Amino acid sequence: MASDATRKAAEALLHALALPEGEAGWVRERRAAARSRLLEAGAPVRRDEYWRFTDPARLTAPIATAEAGEAPAQAAAVFGDVDALRVRLVNGRLRADLSDPLALDGAAIAPLGEVLKQDISIVRELVGQLELAAQEKVSRPLAILNTAAATEGLAIQAHGATVRPVLVSYDQIGEGASLVRHVIRVEAGASLTLLEAGVPTNSVMEVEVADGGTFHHVRVQTGERAPAVTHVFARIGAEAEFKTFTLTADGVLTRNEVVIDIVGDHASGHIAGAVLGKGDAHIDNTVFVTHSAEHGESRQVFKNVLAGASRGIFQGKIFVRAGAQKTDGYQISQSVLLEEGAQFLAKPELEIYADDVKCSHGSTTGALDETALFYLRSRGVPKRVAESMLVAAFVDEAISEIADEAMQERMRALVAKWMAGRT
């Protein structure tokens, strides 16, 4: 329940944003419900347990929606010349004029703004619904804010085996909030890969993976940017596969929440991340995995490389409902501190109501192994190169979670580039 102050802060947040117009009745109802939910929840504050390690102040300052603008296409460069359907958002606005035509074999794609003017059942079943479900155990007010106000993004329905990934990139100039929401449904037996480059200030992705479906997600968050919060909500059906990997480098404040629910038997959900922090970067990965079905398999693999006075945060939970027998849950969060000023804080949590499950978690932090460094140097490898080699080896467990090997190589190259460029 919100205090007066947090309710006022929530009001201010809503007030600052442009309100959507011309939407279908069900959308208007959902927006109104979200506004009340947000006022009830209040804006997050530091004393909330869920925000213990990350001060939400920079994410809750009321900021007006960014003006439309022209920004050079930079974000997508991290994926090089990968063959993909490319979609650009500039200042949080979908730019058809700067994007490929929204046509992809095996999938139907439309701008979110368009589908919110209509009444399409699969859209109605998703928008705001996975977000709402994810509020069950923990309040996530900044995702509610997104449900209340976000109009830009994509609606994707994969009905077949798509081959080309969809690459969504976000470029931003100037100040201003950019709220982005994607709703994705992968039909039974279908598959889809989504790539994201850049970070809107507040983004939500709702993904439903139907039975036997496959969803792969790789995103790269690099470059100078405003404080940002992202939410990925997923519901995973029987024998479906969900994989998400995020490479986050620098930035003042990035909070990535991934909340998945394994609702069908024999399904898997893998959530991995590589964190590269220097300067005053603050990078928070908060993960909540719910097992609601039998024989589910989940992995959380997070590797933090922290230099300067940067901070890496990991909060990861495995929640196993009664009846989710034979769950196999794994979680590892590790950090290498390249300098003394860097800091890694981890909060692993297990909450288990089934008796026949296998869950493990581990967390480590420390400097690079001195002995290993000396060994490399004694063979003539310069210190910086030796550090890069050891960091590459350290990060690899997370990168190996990516299904596509060529994509793994791209991520390895980004890590190497970051190591070489760090001062």
Added chain:
Amino acid sequence: MLEIKGLRVTLEEEGKEILKGVDLTVEAGKVHAIMGPNGSGKSTLSYVLAGRDGYEVTAGSVTLDGEDVLELEAEERAAAGMFLAFQYPVELPGVGNMTFLRTAMNAQRKARGEDEISAPEFLKMVREKAKALNIDNEMLKRSVNVGFSGGEKKRNEILQMAMLEPRLCILDETDSGLDVDAMRLVADGVNALRSPDRGFLVITHYQRLLDHIRPDVVHIMADGRIVETGGPELALRVETEGYADIAKSVA
């Protein structure tokens, strides 16, 4: 080529003195052996020579062909031609053995202003040298020393030495943990590298390695000092009399 004069070394953290005035000269083309009881400071000497952090040199000097070695970083010493075969070779999970070797070789070449070795040239060289040491492709593909047996680790050290072609080879108890066959492979590997412009410092606890790698000079180290220097016969004396008696006879 290597000249150590009055070298005194303390541990940075504890301030404990380990080397208490070491004098030693290794000439090009010669094999010098250092023998001594456990804890006498042999590994410390090898680490200080190779440039490991954590030691403070309080007195003395080390030069390689007249160049002050103590001023150089570990990687610079390697590029200058120094190599240490570790008593306990280090495991590097996630760093492939081949990548490791090629990176090291090219880093040294670059530091010396030479061209990088081409990929085919490197492959040919590594296959040839590995074969002589009975190191199979499987081992070359794995992470450095990960899952290697004790003997495999030591052979891998010699492979690195053979590839890097250093001018001064320091071997720290390369014989420990080896069976007779592995010892022969290692010794053959070392002997194959013997040449008029290369010096060796072979640290060993036991005489048996010296049956295979014939030393020109043998030093006995005790309590951080070289207490006796002689020919190959000194190693045999250690075998029959033990270190205690030799140390006593000097005291």
